[in-house]
Amino acid sequence: MATNRQFRICVKCNSIVSRRSTPIGQRGVPELDGNYGTTTVETRGLPKRDLWLLPLISLATLLVLVIVAEAAARIAWPEQKTNSCTKPDSALGYRFMPDCTSRMKSAEGPWYTNDYNDCGYRSAQPCTPVPAGTRRIALIGSSLAEGYLVPYPDTIGARLAQDLTRRCGAPVEVQNLGGMGYFSARRPMLRLEEALTLRPNAVILVLTPFDLETGIMEEEEDLTPAGPVVNHLGVRGRLFIHLKESRAFMMAQHFRFRDMAVYLPLYLNYGDKADYLRPPFTPPWQERLRRLDERLGQLSERAHAAAVPLVIAFVPQEAELVLMTQQAPPPGVHPDALPEAIAAIAARHDVGFVDTSDVLKTQANPELLYYQVDGHLSGDGQPLAAQSIARWFGAGLFSTCQADHSSAPEATP
Amino acid sequence: MNVPSPEFLAFSAVAALLFNAGGAVWWRRMVLFIANALFLASFSHDLGAFMPFAGFLLLGYGAQRVTWNKGNRRLFPVLLIVTLAAFFWLKRYSFIPSEAFLPFPYVLIGLSYVFFRVIHLIVDSYEGDVTKPVDPLSYLNYTLNFTSLVSGPIQRYQDYHAMETEPLALDLPVAGRALERIIVGYFKIAILSMLLSQAQHHAADALKDARTLPESVWLGAQIVAIYPLYLYCNFSGYVDVVIGVARFFRIALPENFNRPFSAGNFLDFWSRWHITLSQWLKTYVFTPLMLLMMKRVTAPSLAPFLAVIAFFVTFFLVGIWHGQTSVFVMFGFLQGLGVSGNKLYQVVMALWLGKKGYKELAKNALYHAVSRGLTFTWFAFTLIFFWGDWNQIDALKDDLGWTGGAAVLAAIWVVATVTLALWETLRARVLSIGGAGRSWVMSHYVRTAEATALAAVTLAILLLLNAPAPDIVYKAF
Numbered sequence: 001m002a003t004n005r006q007f008r009i010c011v012k013c014n015s016i017v018s019r020r021s022t023p024i025g026q027r028g029v030p031e032l033d034g035n036y037g038t039t040t041v042e043t044r045g046l047p048k049r050d051l052w053l054l055p056l057i058s059l060a061t062l063l064v065l066v067i068v069a070e071a072a073a074r075i076a077w078p079e080q081k082t083n084s085c086t087k088p089d090s091a092l093g094y095r096f097m098p099d100c101t102s103r104m105k106s107a108e109g110p111w112y113t114n115d116y117n118d119c120g121y122r123s124a125q126p127c128t129p130v131p132a133g134t135r136r137i138a139l140i141g142s143s144l145a146e147g148y149l150v151p152y153p154d155t156i157g158a159r160l161a162q163d164l165t166r167r168c169g170a171p172v173e174v175q176n177l178g179g180m181g182y183f184s185a186r187r188p189m190l191r192l193e194e195a196l197t198l199r200p201n202a203v204i205l206v207l208t209p210f211d212l213e214t215g216i217m218e219e220e221e222d223l224t225p226a227g228p229v230v231n232h233l234g235v236r237g238r239l240f241i242h243l244k245e246s247r248a249f250m251m252a253q254h255f256r257f258r259d260m261a262v263y264l265p266l267y268l269n270y271g272d273k274a275d276y277l278r279p280p281f282t283p284p285w286q287e288r289l290r291r292l293d294e295r296l297g298q299l300s301e302r303a304h305a306a307a308v309p310l311v312i313a314f315v316p317q318e319a320e321l322v323l324m325t326q327q328a329p330p331p332g333v334h335p336d337a338l339p340e341a342i343a344a345i346a347a348r349h350d351v352g353f354v355d356t357s358d359v360l361k362t363q364a365n366p367e368l369l370y371y372q373v374d375g376h377l378s379g380d381g382q383p384l385a386a387q388s389i390a391r392w393f394g395a396g397l398f399s400t401c402q403a404d405h406s407s408a409p410e411a412t413p
Numbered sequence: 414m415n416v417p418s419p420e421f422l423a424f425s426a427v428a429a430l431l432f433n434a435g436g437a438v439w440w441r442r443m444v445l446f447i448a449n450a451l452f453l454a455s456f457s458h459d460l461g462a463f464m465p466f467a468g469f470l471l472l473g474y475g476a477q478r479v480t481w482n483k484g485n486r487r488l489f490p491v492l493l494i495v496t497l498a499a500f501f502w503l504k505r506y507s508f509i510p511s512e513a514f515l516p517f518p519y520v521l522i523g524l525s526y527v528f529f530r531v532i533h534l535i536v537d538s539y540e541g542d543v544t545k546p547v548d549p550l551s552y553l554n555y556t557l558n559f560t561s562l563v564s565g566p567i568q569r570y571q572d573y574h575a576m577e578t579e580p581l582a583l584d585l586p587v588a589g590r591a592l593e594r595i596i597v598g599y600f601k602i603a604i605l606s607m608l609l610s611q612a613q614h615h616a617a618d619a620l621k622d623a624r625t626l627p628e629s630v631w632l633g634a635q636i637v638a639i640y641p642l643y644l645y646c647n648f649s650g651y652v653d654v655v656i657g658v659a660r661f662f663r664i665a666l667p668e669n670f671n672r673p674f675s676a677g678n679f680l681d682f683w684s685r686w687h688i689t690l691s692q693w694l695k696t697y698v699f700t701p702l703m704l705l706m707m708k709r710v711t712a713p714s715l716a717p718f719l720a721v722i723a724f725f726v727t728f729f730l731v732g733i734w735h736g737q738t739s740v741f742v743m744f745g746f747l748q749g750l751g752v753s754g755n756k757l758y759q760v761v762m763a764l765w766l767g768k769k770g771y772k773e774l775a776k777n778a779l780y781h782a783v784s785r786g787l788t789f790t791w792f793a794f795t796l797i798f799f800w801g802d803w804n805q806i807d808a809l810k811d812d813l814g815w816t817g818g819a820a821v822l823a824a825i826w827v828v829a830t831v832t833l834a835l836w837e838t839l840r841a842r843v844l845s846i847g848g849a850g851r852s853w854v855m856s857h858y859v860r861t862a863e864a865t866a867l868a869a870v871t872l873a874i875l876l877l878l879n880a881p882a883p884d885i886v887y888k889a890f
């Protein structure tokens with residue numbers, strides 16, 4: 001029998017008198033437990049009901065923990081992604097209401113206010129005719145151009161206006177016509193047409209790999225939600241949808257994705273979504289680039305006809321940017337492949353091209369410029385993208401703006 | 414392979430499955446031996462690095478065989494001294510000239526704990542407490558048992574051998590409790606000790622920039638008071654894990670902790686903290702020393718005072734065992750001072766108030782609470798010489814000054830007295846729910862829920878942080 005031995009010294013008889021032994025692991029006998037003190041091992045084995053009751057208790061505990069975690073996450077990280085300033089639009093799907101204000105928040109970001117001007121653009125300046133001596137830029141594109149989930153002062157549009165005004169020594173304003181989903185189907189052309197009515201000095205199309213992955217492939221004009229998709233999904237599909245909507249899961253992802261050793265392999269294994277990083281391009285990506293070529297041809301033709309320079313501002317995805325900063329990306333991965341292909345297409349159509357990664361990748365932790373789970377460039381990243389665009393304009397299109405404060409369009413650099 | 418790692422758990426699970434796959438004693442002994450060898454091999458890929466360790470084990474085995482059952486009375490002290498010398502030499506104690514050390518790196522993991530087992534085996538074999546000669550496989554499985562190799566606990570050979578030949582039962586309730594121990598252990602190591610360590614480092618970094626005395630005292634108190642809690646979570650968490658793992662090998666390792674911060678005095682504290690080490694030292698140092706002194710000083714009235722001396726020597730050795738540098742001499746001195754001072758106080762108080770009067774005083778709730786707070790404070794103070802080197806201790810002294818230092822200890826004493834008293838009251842109240850002997854909190858239903866919650870929280874935090882659990886502090890010893 002296993003025991004614990006202890007000595008006692010008899011002072012009077014000058015010797016060891018007892019070796020007390022305590023049994024170990026004997027049922028019904030008190031024994032020491034390091035965490036609970038002295039306890040008695042239960043004399044009986046488990047009742048049969050415990051074979052299902054104990055696992056059930058475990059499951060119930062996990063369920064309670066999940067509910068508590070979800071509730072705590074929703075309190076700690078509130079989210080408001082519905083924009084109350086949208087109204088249905090037959091051509092665009094939706095449109096922002098003029099002179100409207102709404103408050104939004106990404107779970108990963110701060111609360112912010114959307115203020116729309118008299119034309120429903122997210123700009124501080126009115127869309128009235130350009131005042132003399134002021135240069136105007138029209139920004140088109142999808143959510144990133146809009147400054148989705150980012151406070152106005154940190155958006156590309158606001159920062160670009162600020163940077164160019166400082167560089168030029170004369171007012172430069174940006175009319176932001178961007179909006180989520182505005183890169184699909186005929187919408188870019190519709191936005192360009194509307195932008196040209198503002199008589200801008202240049203039109204910037206903000207473009208991300210995500211726009212090519214999804215937006216450019218969409219032919220449908222209807223942007224309204226597709227209805228209760230969940231009902232058509234199987235159990236796994238429903239579970240996935242619920243998991244995606246879970247705030248606690250999102251918080252967990254947020255912290256996990258900050259570690260590039262975790263995030264990059266996950267992203268690279270995303271299949272088609274990440275295939276633009278591995279040239280030669282797969283047939284789906286070749287098709288996307290073909291469509292971009294076609295669409296850019298139409299857009300540039302229209303812009304050139306109006307004698308307004310068109311510029312593409314390319315903003316990389318988080319993983320793409322991080323890979324650009326690595327001295328030795330994984331075998332077969334070429335993070336510059338997509339911007340290089342887009343630049344070639346732009347050059348063919350006499351469209352300016354700015355790769356904002358030239359500034360973004362100089363940051364110490366470029367992954368922190370993005371919302372880790374949402375994937376959009378955050379309020380830390382958008383000013384840097386704007387800086388890159390402003391630098392490009394300062395070196396080319398607006399290089400003479402300090403001397404020439406006229407509002408006439410200039411040639412494409 | 415670190416104990417607080419998924420690799421260790423996976424390794425243990427596979428080994429335990431194989432161990433329990435066969436019922437024969439030879440099968441289980443072989444599986445355990447292979448598991449022990451593989452675990453040890455995970456610390457180096459160089460076979461030569463294991464040679465000194467192997468030599469030490471061989472020396473220990475030879476010594477216990479030669480002297481078994483008083484087989485060679487003259488050789489016994491010589492072999493004991495040679496074993497001690499070999500240990501000090503291999504551990505590179507600073508009192509040995511460095512030229513004498515082996516000129517190549519070698520594996521030292523768990524050598525201190527192997528040393529305790531070997532000395533115990535030599536002494537008990539010699540005294541006839543080990544009834545049969547120890548065979549080589551039992552010896553290796555006992556000394557190198559992977560569940561307790563790194564930092565104990567120190568098990569007696571007799572206990573180990575009894576479980577080797579007659580393995581303990583491993584039914585569902587036992588497995589459940591073992592799993593619970595592992596979960597609680599991982600929670601303590603990976604979450605509690607990590608958070609406490611971060612808090613202590615944060616306070617240490619901030620102390621340099623403290624501008625006012627109250628700010629310095631606040632930060633100093635955090636630095637000094639958090640470390641014992643961190644060390645407890647780290648070391649007792651490790652012990653929880655290995656006790657749980659060993660149970661799947663049908664071995665009940667002895668407990669090493671018994672709620673040490675509930676101790677009402679420093680003597681009591683050492684019967685609750687690193688129990689197997691203090692018991693080993695009491696058995697092989699304190700008791701022989703007491704007997705030796707009592708042979709010389711025969712007056713029974715002086716025996717309590719002899720115990721004061723024996724306690725000092727024993728716990729001084731506890732201190733210096735922890736490290737090879739001079740700062741650990743101070744640590745040992747303070748341990749010895751604490752225990753022997755405590756004993757002397759008890760002797761004097763018993764003489765002054767009478768045994769009954771002193772017992773009455775010790776039972777007083779306020780007196781007990783204040784003593785408990787003082788015990789914690791003294792231990793926290795002595796640990797400064799455990800976690801800090803002389804440079805760090807000097808820096809702490811410079812940052813706090815004598816006034817600040819005294820204020821820090823006073824603050825810890827007051828806060829520890831109040832906090833521990835509240836904790837004990839709360840614990841007693843919670844444990845009393847459901848009635849005496851049928852505590853609702855101790856029921857396996859509540860403990861299942863508790864273990865599930867701890868496992869989920871630990872796993873979630875480890876996944877989120879994506880960082881390994883902190884290593885075991887006592888691995889260094």
